[in-house]
Structures are given as structure tokens and as C-alpha cells.
Amino acid sequence: MEKIAYEILEREEPVVLAENLGFGKYFTDHIFVMDYSPAKGWHDAKIMPLRNLSLHPATTFIHYGQTIFEGLKAYYGENGDILLFRPEKNYQRLNNSARRLCMPEVDIDFMVEATKELVRIDKDWVPRNNSDTLYVRPFMVGSDPFLGVRPSADYKMFVMLSPVGAYYPEGFKPVKILIQDDYVRAVRKGLGECKTAANYAASMLGAEIARKQGYTQVLWLDAVELKYIEEVGTMNIFIQIGDEVITPKLTGGILPGITRLSVIDILRDWGMTVTERQISIDEFMAEYDKGNVKEVFGSGTAAVISSVGELKYKDRTLQVSGGEIGPLAQKLFDHLTAIQRGKVEDKFGWTLKVEIPVNA
Numbered sequence: 113m114e115k116i117a118y119e120i121l122e123r124e125e126p127v128v129l130a131e132n133l134g135f136g137k138y139f140t141d142h143i144f145v146m147d148y149s150p151a152k153g154w155h156d157a158k159i160m161p162l163r164n165l166s167l168h169p170a171t172t173f174i175h176y177g178q179t180i181f182e183g184l185k186a187y188y189g190e191n192g193d194i195l196l197f198r199p200e201k202n203y204q205r206l207n208n209s210a211r212r213l214c215m216p217e218v219d220i221d222f223m224v225e226a227t228k229e230l231v232r233i234d235k236d237w238v239p240r241n242n243s244d245t246l247y248v249r250p251f252m253v254g255s256d257p258f259l260g261v262r263p264s265a266d267y268k269m270f271v272m273l274s275p276v277g278a279y280y281p282e283g284f285k286p287v288k289i290l291i292q293d294d295y296v297r298a299v300r301k302g303l304g305e306c307k308t309a310a311n312y313a314a315s316m317l318g319a320e321i322a323r324k325q326g327y328t329q330v331l332w333l334d335a336v337e338l339k340y341i342e343e344v345g346t347m348n349i350f351i352q353i354g355d356e357v358i359t360p361k362l363t364g365g366i367l368p369g370i371t372r373l374s375v376i377d378i379l380r381d382w383g384m385t386v387t388e389r390q391i392s393i394d395e396f397m398a399e400y401d402k403g404n405v406k407e408v409f410g411s412g413t414a415a416v417i418s419s420v421g422e423l424k425y426k427d428r429t430l431q432v433s434g435g436e437i438g439p440l441a442q443k444l445f446d447h448l449t450a451i452q453r454g455k456v457e458d459k460f461g462w463t464l465k466v467e468i469p470v471n472a
């Protein structure tokens with residue numbers, strides 16, 4: 113595969129990170145860019161200063177949404193190493209999204225190396241405190257200047273970096289979630305299992321309605337019957353009923369989260385019963401009324417684990433774990449972030465070290 117060309121910004125002042133990073137507001141100095149054409153395949157990989165793109169107004173993805181993305185994080189580990197969490201899984205999922213949207217696949221090993229290289233170059237942007245992280249956003253777009261509806265011939269692949277704080281304005285506090293049945297996010301056999309722009313566009317109105325009612329996020333039901341619990345806008349969902357932890361099985365309408373996968377492995381390692389199955393909203397309500405719903409929490413790269421303190425469905429408001437952070441959500445958050453930051457043994461081999469040369 114390709115060599116990476118470099119155009120490195122000579123910084124005069126040291127990087128100073130903002131107090132309150134928020135999510136996705138700040139960007140590092142550099143970006144990774146690579147081009148695709150049918151004749152050359154992927155070529156011209158480079159790391160260069162972040163600057164605005166210049167695009168023809170007819171560029172495919174602007175009109176028809178042929179665009180896919182990923183999200184992962186880089187952390188400062190205990191002993192000064194920078195760690196990435198399961199990056200190969202992100203590029204595998206990017207390739208799955210690519211196939212569904214008729215886009216070219218990338219070489220996973222090369223993209224992991226390119227990501228490490230970009231993080232290495234912008235290492236001063238990796239927050240050193242315990243709550244902030246460097247969010248890594250790979251994305252690919254169809255780049256033909258052409259208004260006909262067909263897959264683009266040419267593509268561009270990017271990786272950009274953004275130092276971020278806690279995802280939710282509440283920080284690690286329980287979130288309030290609206291169970292939305294007026295709108296749907298994505299449908300199985302559609303694009304539900306892809307990280308692609310259309311799903312987020314489809315979710316915005318439902319999410320805005322929820323936000324206006326004081327809810328942080330929406331819990332979506334399946335788009336075919338509006339019967340089964342699917343996921344939250346940017347998180348997969350887990351429900352603890354008695355001693356069983358249930359997460360909706362991947363039916364095609366749900367994004368297969370890497371945090372979800374990791375949570376399932378950790379819970380099983382702890383000897384807990386985790387079931388991937390369909391759970392209907394009626395079953396959930398019935399168990400709630402019997403007092404059996406112990407905890408509800410979401411999982412995703414951005415928030416890692418997010419405890420749900422309140423749910424609203426039609427005209428009922430349900431409190432979960434007394435509106436507080438559930439003990440299991442707290443334990444998972446602590447354990448997962450400890451693995452991500454290299455503070456406990458990484459027995460699953462999930463973290464990948466970004467070696468920093470001593471003289472850098």
C-alpha cells in the first residue's frame with residue numbers, strides 16, 4: 113500500500129486546550145486525506161494542515177448523501193502512552209458501510225497506521241486530564257462533480273481529530289430519554305446498520321422534539337412495527353431486568369456499536385447473563401410495572417456509558433434507578449475507561465499503543 117506524504121505545519125506557539133472542550137468544536141492542526149479513482153484505486157495519501165475543502169457544487173455526496181463516517185477515541189494512558197481503542201473494528205465497520213453505499217473499501221491495516229501517524233503528529237492535542245479525550249473522525253465521501261443519481265466514481269477518505277470533553281452537557285449524570293413513536297430513525301434492510309449521514313438527518317426532527325421537551329436523546333423503536341426497542345441516536349441500549357442484561361439484537365436497523373460489543377464481553381466476563389434479543393416496548397413497560405427494571409444505560413464511543421434516569425413513552429414518565437446513575441452503568445463506565453486509559457489490565461487486547469519517538 114501507499115506511502116503517506118507529509119506537509120507539516122510549523123507551529124510557533126504551543127497547543128493550549130480550552131477549559132470546556134464540549135464535543136466537536138475544536139480541531140487539531142492536521143488532517144489525513146487520500147483519493148480514490150477506479151483507475152488508480154486509493155492513492156495520494158497525505159497528512160497536511162487542516163484547511164477548508166474546495167468542492168464543485170455538484171459533488172455527489174452533497175446531493176445524495178453518499179458519505180460514511182466512523183468515530184473512535186485516543187487517550188493518554190497511565191504511563192504516558194497514547195492509546196487507541198479497537199481502531200481496526202472501526203475500519204471494518206467503515207468497510208461494511210462502504211459496501212452498502214457502493215463505495216470502495218479501504219485497507220484496514222493501512223488506515224490504522226495512518227490514524228496512528230496522524231495522532232502522533234498531533235499528539236500535543238491529546239488531552240492529558242482524566243475526562244477529556246481526542247475524538248478521531250474518519251470519513252469518506254463520493255466526490256464526482258455530477259448530478260445524475262449513481263454511485264460516484266471517485267472518492268475521498270479523510271481522518272480528522274477533535275479534542276473533546278464529556279459528550280452530554282450533563283457530564284456523567286443520568287440522561288432523560290424520550291421514546292419516540294411519531295418518527296423512525298432507520299429501517300432494517302435500509303441503512304440502519306451503517307454510519308452514514310442519512311440516518312442522522314432522519315433523526316434530527318425527532319431529536320429536536322425530544323430536546324424541546326427537556327429530553328437529551330431519543331430511544332427509537334423499530335421502523336416496521338414501532339414495537340421493538342432499537343437504540344438511541346448515538347448509543348446502543350442495555351436494559352437490566354432482574355439479573356438479565358438485555359440489548360436489542362442486531363436486526364439491520366441498529367448500528368452495531370463497538371462499545372456495545374465490548375460491554376457484552378465485559379459483562380459476560382463478570383459472570384453476568386447478557387442476552388441479545390428483541391425486546392418490545394410492551395414487555396419493557398410490563399416489567400417496569402412489576403418493578404423488575406433495575407437499570408437502563410446506553411453505550412457509545414462519545415459518551416462511553418450513559419446511565420438513563422428517566423424515560424418518557426406516550427404520556428407516561430418512568431424513573432429508572434431512582435433517577436440516579438445505576439451501579440452497573442457506573443461500574444462499566446469506570447472499568448471501560450480504565451481499560452481505554454491503560455489503568456487496568458487489558459485482558460482482551462483492545463487497546464493499541466501509538467508509539468511516540470523519544471526525541472519527538
Ligand SMILES: *Cc1c(COP(=O)(O)O)cnc(C)c1O
Nearest residue numbers: 346347348367369370371412413
Ligand atoms: C456510533 C453510533 C453508536 C455507537 O457505536 P460505537 O461504536 O460504540 O461508538 C450507536 N448508535 C449510533 C446510531 C451510532 O451512530
